[in-house]
Amino acid sequence: MIALAYNSSPPSLNGGLVYLSDHYVAATTAAQRAAFATAAESLIAVSNAVNAAGILTAISMLKGVFHKGVAYLGIVTGALGIVSEAFRDILGPGYYVYGLLLPIWFLAVGWKLSRLGSSSSHSRMAKKLEDRAAS
Numbered sequence: 541m542i543a544l545a546y547n548s549s550p551p552s553l554n555g556g557l558v559y560l561s562d563h564y565v566a567a568t569t570a571a572q573r574a575a576f577a578t579a580a581e582s583l584i585a586v587s588n589a590v591n592a593a594g595i596l597t598a599i600s601m602l603k604g605v606f607h608k609g610v611a612y613l614g615i616v617t618g619a620l621g622i623v624s625e626a627f628r629d630i631l632g633p634g635y636y637v638y639g640l641l642l643p644i645w646f647l648a649v650g651w652k653l654s655r656l657g658s659s660s661s662h663s664r665m666a667k668k669l670e671d672r673a674a675s
Contacts, residue, residue, distance in 0.1 A: 556583045584625060591621035594645075601649075605656065605668075610648045617641040 557580055564576040598614025617638065624631060624638040 556580075587625050588622050591618045591625070594618035594621065598645075606649070606652055610645070610652060613641065613645050613648060617645045 560576045560580045560583070564573055564580070567573045567576060595615055595618035598611045598618060601611035601614060602608060620638045620641060624635050628635055
């Protein structure tokens with residue numbers, strides 16, 4: 541679990557930043573350094589966009605069939621992901637909190653989705669939704 545927490549960022553992000561930083565150091569002109577720095581910032585922005593999408597997904601879960609605790613876990617995880625990616629070097633081992641929450645949230649969402657896919661829970665959810673619509 542610790543290894544999963546430590547590597548919660550996509551490998552492409554970590555590997556991409558290492559690759560770009562190596563080329564940044566080897567760059568001979570200011571234009572080359574600016575290009576590599578811009579590319580690195582773009583990779584980080586993509587990571588933050590994924591976390592922001594997670595927050596939006598979790599917010600939409602608040603009004604659906606998901607348990608509110610799962611939705612709030614997603615909101616906290618997404619927000620913590622943005623902060624953790626921005627301050628990864630400063631947080632050190634504190635980054636593991638985000639690294640542990642992310643797979644826990646994924647498992648909770650996956651568990652609920654698998655239950656929704658079963659026929660018995662589907663009919664119960666349909667009945668609940670019909671009851672809500674009638675009231």
